[in-house]
Amino acid sequence: MSEGNKKQRTTVSIYGQQYTIVGKESSSHVVRVAEYVDHKMREIKNSNPYLDTTKLAVLTSINLVDEHLKLLEKLKEYENEENEKDR
Amino acid sequence: MSEGNKKQRTTVSIYGQQYTIVGKESSSHVVRVAEYVDHKMREIKNSNPYLDTTKLAVLTSINLVDEHLKLLEKLKEYENEENEKDR
Numbered sequence: 808m809s810e811g812n813k814k815q816r817t818t819v820s821i822y823g824q825q826y827t828i829v830g831k832e833s834s835s836h837v838v839r840v841a842e843y844v845d846h847k848m849r850e851i852k853n854s855n856p857y858l859d860t861t862k863l864a865v866l867t868s869i870n871l872v873d874e875h876l877k878l879l880e881k882l883k884e885y886e887n888e889e890n891e892k893d894r
Numbered sequence: 895m896s897e898g899n900k901k902q903r904t905t906v907s908i909y910g911q912q913y914t915i916v917g918k919e920s921s922s923h924v925v926r927v928a929e930y931v932d933h934k935m936r937e938i939k940n941s942n943p944y945l946d947t948t949k950l951a952v953l954t955s956i957n958l959v960d961e962h963l964k965l966l967e968k969l970k971e972y973e974n975e976e977n978e979k980d981r
Contacts (some may be wrong), residue, residue, distance in 0.1 A: 821952055828956065840963065844955045864951030865908055868931045869915065871958040876927065878965050885972045 821845045822860065847871065908932045909947065934958065 817834040818827045819841035828837045848867050852858065858866065904921040905914045906928035915924045934954050939945065945953065 821956075824949070824952070826949070826952065826956070832960070836960075836963075840956055840959045843959045843963075844952065847955070847959075848952075861948040861951055862911070862913070864948055864955060865911070865913065865931065865935075868934070868951060868954045868958055869908075869913070869927055871955055871962060872927045872930045872934075873919070873923075875958060875962045875965065876923075876930075878962065878969065882965065882969050882972070885969070885976075889972075 822848045822864075909935045909951075 814829050814831055815834065815837075816827055816829050817837040818825055819838060820826075821841050821844050826841070828841070830837070832840075844867065847870060848863055851866055851870065852863055855863070855866065901916050901918055902921065902924075903914055903916050904924040905912055906925060907913075908928050908931050913928070915928070917924070919927075931954065934957065935950055938953055938957065939950055942950070942953065
């Protein structure tokens, strides 16, 4: 997803700031994604109250990638199990 | 992961800014995560050159959550297939 092209446009509010998200995804998907980011930012701000918004947003990305890589590993395990069964 | 507690401390550079990440994860994992975030931020900056760093970091989070939710759906499909087989 990116900001400021053609296709479906959805405006969301994250951490008090408006973002217009453009992409093929439905507005309901974009709203769900935005709510997740907003929730994560507030959660991390609670544990790190002195962070400025930029550092908070980067730290949010770090946490999201951490979750993402762990999920990828879990998915790989599934795929390996599948391959084992197919032999 | 969070910034500024006890446990393992790893300092990484993301988009020209230093972050000290604290958590149970290995330094190599943290470096890998940081590289992913840095790469994503630069990729999104290329498509959206007028974004300030805060908006860029939030937009990076949005893209990461989008990828994450899609991966979660894929994982759910695997789990459903597994459940079907077990019947």
